[in-house]
Amino acid sequence: MKTKNKIVIAMGLCFMVLLSIATGVAAHNLIEEDNIEVVFKENSIFSDEEKHIIEASFNADSYHAQPYGLKCSLFGHDYKTEIVSVIRHKVRTAKPRCMRDTYETKICTVCSDTISTLIYSEQINCCD
DSSP, X not given: OOHHHHHHHHHXXXXXXXXXXXXXXXXXXXXXXXXXXXXXXXXXXXXHHHHHHHHHHHSTTTOOOOOOOHHHHHHOOOEEEEEEEEEETTOBSSSSOEEEEEEXXXXXXXXXXXXXXXXXXXXXXXXX
């Protein structure tokens, strides 16, 4: 092999090693998000059943979308809307460890279709 080819291969290997180290450091700072807390207003307009459906929508493993009913297909959804906070505990290994996301959350009173739009996200100190 020529010297130029050896240098190019060596530089490529160095770049790949540095890239894998950087990826490992970034991944080390995150923890699996398995502890999610949904916080509603004290005088929430959502019923207990609707709150349960909204909580499930933020936990992808337990959420099952509801099919549209005939009324919603013909006349559209009848949404209730409220601001909801979602606290994801122990998201990071370093402080601040937790995240609070604020969503505008809508749920259809007929078919339970749920739409959540992220408004604001911040890191918070709530877990050691």
